[in-house]
Amino acid sequence: xxxxxxxxxxxxxxxxxxxxxxxxxxxxxxxxxxxxxxxxxxxxxxxxxxxxxxxxxxxxxxxxxxxxxxxxxxxxxxxxxxxxxxxxxxxxxxxxxxxxxxxxxxxxxxxxxxxxxxxxxxxxxxxxxxxxxxxxxxxxxxxxxxxxxxxxxxxxxxxxxxxxxxxxxxxxxxxxxxxxxxxxxxxxxxxxxxxxxxxxxxxxxxxxxxxxxxxxxxxxxxxxxxxxxxxxxxxxxxxxxxxxxxxxxxxxxxxxxxxxxxxxxxxxxxxxxxxxxxxxxxxxxxxxxxxxxxxxxxxxxxxxxxxxxxxxxxxxxxxxxxxxxxxxxxxxxxxxxxxxxxxxxxxxxxxxxxxxxxxxxxxxxxxxxxxxxxxxxxxxxxxxxxxxxxxxxxxxxxxxxxxxxxxxxxxxxxxxxxxxxxxxxxxxxxxxxxxxxxxxxxxxxxxxxxxxxxxxxxxxxxxxxxxxxxxxx
Numbered sequence: 001x002x003x004x005x006x007x008x009x010x011x012x013x014x015x016x017x018x019x020x021x022x023x024x025x026x027x028x029x030x031x032x033x034x035x036x037x038x039x040x041x042x043x044x045x046x047x048x049x050x051x052x053x054x055x056x057x058x059x060x061x062x063x064x065x066x067x068x069x070x071x072x073x074x075x076x077x078x079x080x081x082x083x084x085x086x087x088x089x090x091x092x093x094x095x096x097x098x099x100x101x102x103x104x105x106x107x108x109x110x111x112x113x114x115x116x117x118x119x120x121x122x123x124x125x126x127x128x129x130x131x132x133x134x135x136x137x138x139x140x141x142x143x144x145x146x147x148x149x150x151x152x153x154x155x156x157x158x159x160x161x162x163x164x165x166x167x168x169x170x171x172x173x174x175x176x177x178x179x180x181x182x183x184x185x186x187x188x189x190x191x192x193x194x195x196x197x198x199x200x201x202x203x204x205x206x207x208x209x210x211x212x213x214x215x216x217x218x219x220x221x222x223x224x225x226x227x228x229x230x231x232x233x234x235x236x237x238x239x240x241x242x243x244x245x246x247x248x249x250x251x252x253x254x255x256x257x258x259x260x261x262x263x264x265x266x267x268x269x270x271x272x273x274x275x276x277x278x279x280x281x282x283x284x285x286x287x288x289x290x291x292x293x294x295x296x297x298x299x300x301x302x303x304x305x306x307x308x309x310x311x312x313x314x315x316x317x318x319x320x321x322x323x324x325x326x327x328x329x330x331x332x333x334x335x336x337x338x339x340x341x342x343x344x345x346x347x348x349x350x351x352x353x354x355x356x357x358x359x360x361x362x363x364x365x366x367x368x369x370x371x372x373x374x375x376x377x378x379x380x381x382x383x384x385x386x387x388x389x390x391x392x393x394x395x396x397x398x399x400x401x402x403x404x405x406x407x408x409x410x411x412x413x414x415x416x417x418x419x420x421x422x423x424x425x426x427x428x429x430x431x432x433x434x435x436x437x438x439x440x441x442x443x444x445x446x447x448x449x450x451x452x453x454x455x456x457x458x459x460x461x462x463x464x465x466x467x468x469x470x471x472x473x
Contacts, residue, residue: 025065026073028162029081029105033061036088036102036155043151049140053091057084075117079124082106086125090132097152101159108163112170203269206347209285219345221337224284227297227375228334228354229268230361231259231304231327232277239320251320252276258307266300271348277361281349284336294331294378298405301327301369302383305407308367328361330354330372359393360402369405376403383408 025031037058044050061084068077085102092098110121199207209215233255240248259278263270268280280300282293308325315323334351353372360370368388376385384406390399435443 025069026071027064027068027077027081028165029085029109030061030064032102032105032155032158032162033081033084033088034058035158036098037061039151039154040092043149049091049136053088057088060084073112075113078109078113078117079121082109082121082125083128085109086128087132090129090134091136093133093136094129095152098155101152101156104163105159108166203271203347204264206269206285217338217345219338219340219342221335221339223333224287224336225290225293225332226281226283226334226336226349226353227290227294227329227331227378228279228281228349228357229297229301229327229329230277230279230357231301231325232275232361234324234326234366235322236276239323243320247320251315251323255308255311258311259304262300262303262307266296266303268297268300269347279354281336284349290331291378294329294375295382297329298369298371298375298379298383301329302405302408305367305369324366326361326364326366327369328357328359328364328371329369329375330357330360331374331378332356332372355395356393356400359391359395359400363391363393363402364404370402371405373401373403379405 034057037054041050041054060080064077064081085106089099089102106121106125110118110125113121195211210217236252239251243251255276256273256278260270263278263280267286268282269284271279271281280297282288282297283290287293288296304327305325308323312323315321330353332351332353334349334353336347336349338345338347339350340346356372360372364370370388371379371385379385380403385403386406388402388404390401393400430443
């Protein structure tokens with residue numbers, strides 16, 4: 001796996017190697033060309049051909065060394081180096097040892113070049129070597145002999161040393177890059193982990209567009225038609241006086257966790273938590289239309305009320321009684337967006353309709369969902385509602401009409417998926433959506449047992465009552 005991990009980084013390393021400016025000589029082939037030119041002149045006793053070779057090859061090689069010091073490799077410089085190597089191969093009339101030695105340097109330079117340039121460089125090398133081979137044969141005939149003496153072994157030795165040095169240099173640079181990239185990946189993983197944690201404080205509808213498009217974050221807001229929901233736990237304040245802080249926090253966290261899952265499932269923007277309450281809204285930044293936003297909000301509120309039944313039953317078994325959710329919903333125009341300063345801002349909403357939803361929530365009773373007239377007009381064809389009356393709400397001069405959303409399960413009568421009834425000494429909670437097929441027999445057994453006990457207790461009570469009614473002798 002480590003090999004494949006390193007292999008995946010080769011392309012990035014190659015790009016880094018291409019752009020590297022570390023003060024080293026990126027074309028050590030120039031040293032080989034200089035040595036080959038000088039030793040060729042010595043080998044051929046400074047004859048005219050060897051002197052011409054010295055001028056043609058050595059002077060450009062020196063210029064390449066000077067020019068490319070502290071410069072990144074480029075296609076044109078690589079092209080010139082390959083032309084000079086191919087020129088030396090052609091002028092030596094493809095002397096076997098020298099051709100292989102200098103050809104290895106050409107091959108190495110082609111390998112480390114960009115893939116789109118390789119065919120061009122190979123073509124240049126072939127054409128140049130053939131052209132200068134023809135020039136050498138025309139001027140000198142076929143009398144070039146480089147197989148004897150020190151020239152060919154010297155060029156081979158220097159070429160091998162140069163290639164080994166090149167590979168060692170690349171390996172050293174790669175290890176340095178790999179270490180740097182590993183540290184960068186670790187920093188990136190840390191940043192991603194931190195961002196994932198921070199996103200829990202921001203609604204996903206807000207942070208996801210920022211991450212995907214890198215859109216600017218500025219203090220800005222706009223007027224939009226929203227459906228807003230305020231909810232809290234009725235009876236929570238009274239319960240908090242009799243519970244420890246740990247139990248209170250456990251109840252609140254359980255409630256918030258369940259309600260958050262429901263809000264996310266329906267696509268709501270969870271604005272904030274306020275004590276035991278929460279604020280959600282639909283319509284921005286992704287609206288499905290005013291009517292559908294209102295329907296989605298009411299559907300979410302109904303699911304929250306249903307979920308509260310299950311939570312309430314769990315809390316009853318733990319000894320915590322009397323916890324109910326109450327909800328207020330309104331639809332209308334508000335200002336929504338980023339409020340605050342450039343250093344600290346919050347995505348939220350302000351407006352009269354938000355205040356109305358808050359006031360309706362305060363006016364609602366246990367397990368009630370109060371909606372405004374505007375919301376009722378949107379959802380009345382899909383949900384059964386009854387008029388709850390008009391209310392004098394704080395901040396509103398006129399009385400405000402409110403409608404109560406009835407539970408769809410209750411309105412279905414015998415087809416209801418919920419049975420929830422409470423009396424002193426009696427709690428019945430049945431959620432048919434959660435009942436498994438193999439549990440029906442066990443439930444019937446328990447209910448029959450409870451009915452038998454109920455009948456015995458009833459007969460005992462009736463017998464006691466009859467004994468009390470008999471006249472004393």
